Amino acid sequence: MFKYKEVFTRINKSLAEHNNPGKVASYIPELGNVDPDKFGVHLTKINGEDFSCGDSNEKFSIQSIAKVLSLTMAYKLENEKLWKRVGVEPSGTPFNSLVLLEHNKGIPRNPLINAGALVICDVLISRLENPKEELLEFVREISGFNHIDFNPIVVASEKSMGFRNAAVINLMKSFGNIENKIDDVLDFYFNLCSIEMTCKELSHTFLYLANDGVSPNTKKRIVSVSKSKRINAIMQLCGFYDEAGEFSFKVGLPGKSGVGGGIVAIHPNHYSIVVWSPKLNPKGNSWKGMKFLERFTTETELSIF
Template sequence: MTSNFKSIIENAYQHTKPLKDQGKLATYIPELANVNPDKLGVHMTKIDGTSFGVGDHLEKFSIQSIAKVLSLALAVKFLGEKIWTRVDVEPSGTKFDSLLLLETYKGIPRNPFVNSGAIVICDILISHLENAREEFLEFVRDLSDIPNLTYSDNIADSEKATGYRNVALCNFIKSLGNIKNDPAEVLDFYFDMCSLEMNCEQLSRTFSFLANGGKKLNDGKKILTSSQTKRLNALMLTCGFYDESGEFAFKVGLPGKSGVGGGIVALYPNKYTMAVWSPRLNANGNSFKGMKLLEDITTHSEMSIF
């Protein structure tokens, strides 16, 4: 890791930490309302294997929707192009849990990263794997090199108890013919998937295969083809931040994905992966300070894909 990058990240952290945080915790998931809102961490993993972190980068948090990229990777790995008949690849321009466009597009979600799209991906995995819940967990354990990674029952139960919008989405898509399995089983898997917890260091390492042409850093194991990797990165750039994806591309200029736990993962192909965490969310459901921190880093490092 060049000292130059270290100083840019450290400076960005020192600049972002004292900012007045205009965001709010995701209190609609009761378990996430208990998190210390003042946490801030960032970790970078370069594809030469070196890494560096600042702040609360070793404290675990709920990755939430960031897991949608991993479930999509598993679906693409197994099914390839066939999945695009069930879910589209367009930005939604609406909230992440919106039902509005589902009727217009006859139950085909706009992209795999809005809740409806991720629910359809869960349905696809249930149809094509013997035990989707376990096989997805094994897949992420392998990617992350965390052999004891497990779902958080507290967070999953908290979401199951209050996830009425997601229940509505799943049932609505079922009524339009694009959910093949029992909605209760699909939702169960979806809530478990979103309950995974990692720290910034683990998250940046887990996603490094997408910065490395689809291959794991530590052993070169091929996870996706370079073409599939390119497509996932393109989707993260255009759809990774809900109704703020254009803003993120405009200000940060990297493919990435956010989660309502306050995490963001972003990457520069063939160079690095970076994860940030700050729990307070802006009006679009993205980490307020996380967005600022990444913008600061790419502005001063001049390391955006543009």
């Protein structure tokens, strides 16, 4: 039996000796206000055991990590026909979002880059009565925490600076791959990205992907076994933009990062783990989070490979 808590403390201590060269995301003021030295980690085993360390009970902006949750909802509703509107291939290079969109006539490479997540939002708006409410309900239910919410200040900030996302969605609309009004899709998308959770809440939320699609929390099936595996496969190949290979290579688990400094990773049939440290490396992933998980899977000699 692994003494996770001790491992966490040891790795944290050893990493603390390094100078963290990362930088807190600053493209919107709200994200820049966070204390850059925060660090939290939380691991939840599928049997319900919890292990944590540091600031694991402080809320942070989960940002792009939320794209896995919207993908889960849309995949449930649309099944395999979802893939007519978005691919499952890694995108190659960071600046390629617009390049490849043009090349692929408005079909995004995968649902975890911005373009793909916007298409997923468009799908949900078409299918749900009250998209924002139903999204929150879904997240609250699978996490087991009823107070999880959007951060309206982050939403407003994103909207005022979201020219790049507006470029992406207008390009897709010009190719006919957006059904709803652009402002409605952007509003839903920015709310999705503004969700705030603690490491613990996020770890509980994602546990269904470590448990073949069943939430250990509620014992309810969220998605089928096959869909759960496929969502993990997409995270493995596309969860870290242009660093998907690096994360796969060094950490060896499917995962997803967000510019708020959070990373969630899944060890299927074992656990979900969340690390949070706001300073990002040049590729936009948490510098310390990447290092922590690399050491963690190396020390525990556990990875899917």
